Amino acid sequence: MxxxxxxxxxxxxxxxxxxxxxxxxxxxxxxxxxxxxxxxxxxxxxxxxxxxxxxxxxxxHLKYDKPYIKIMVGFVFAIFLVMIVITFLDYLYR
Known part of the structure; x- marks a missing residue:
């Protein structure tokens, strides 16, 4: 610390x-x-x-955090984006 x-x-x-x-x-x-x-x-x-x-x-304070924390947050947003795209594709092709 x-x-x-x-x-x-x-x-x-x-x-x-x-x-x-x-x-x-x-x-x-x-x-x-x-x-x-x-x-x-x-x-x-x-x-x-x-x-x-x-x-x-x-x-x-993500701007001042370590790079691996930024990567983890980016990964979470990527998963969220994939889920949104899948939802919209499901709605589009019904």
Whole structure:
């Protein structure tokens, strides 16, 4: 434990990320009110991906973790993506 390197993140960075998350949340609510037909869900999902990236990197400190932790998180997201694709394919071909 004593050999671990600690990082100090300034509060200003947390505040900037918080403002970005709030702006993206309001933008994702606003995007649903515009008529984009099939692209509405895709746009909302794009906002959700960016927001999850910010939360994972800054609030969960994944940016400063060891590489194998990042690989494990990437593996979990890959499994999630495969499950979503399988679900949509099942829905498409029914």
């Amino acid at each position: 004593s050999g671990e390197k600690h990082h100090i993140v300034p509060y200003r960075l947390y505040f900037v990320v918080l403002i970005a998350l709030l702006a993206l949340t309001f933008a994702s609510v606003w995007i649903t009110s515009i008529e984009l037909r099939d692209y509405t869900v895709a746009a909302a999902l794009l906002f959700a991906i960016v927001k999850s990236y910010l939360v994972l990197n800054y609030f969960m």
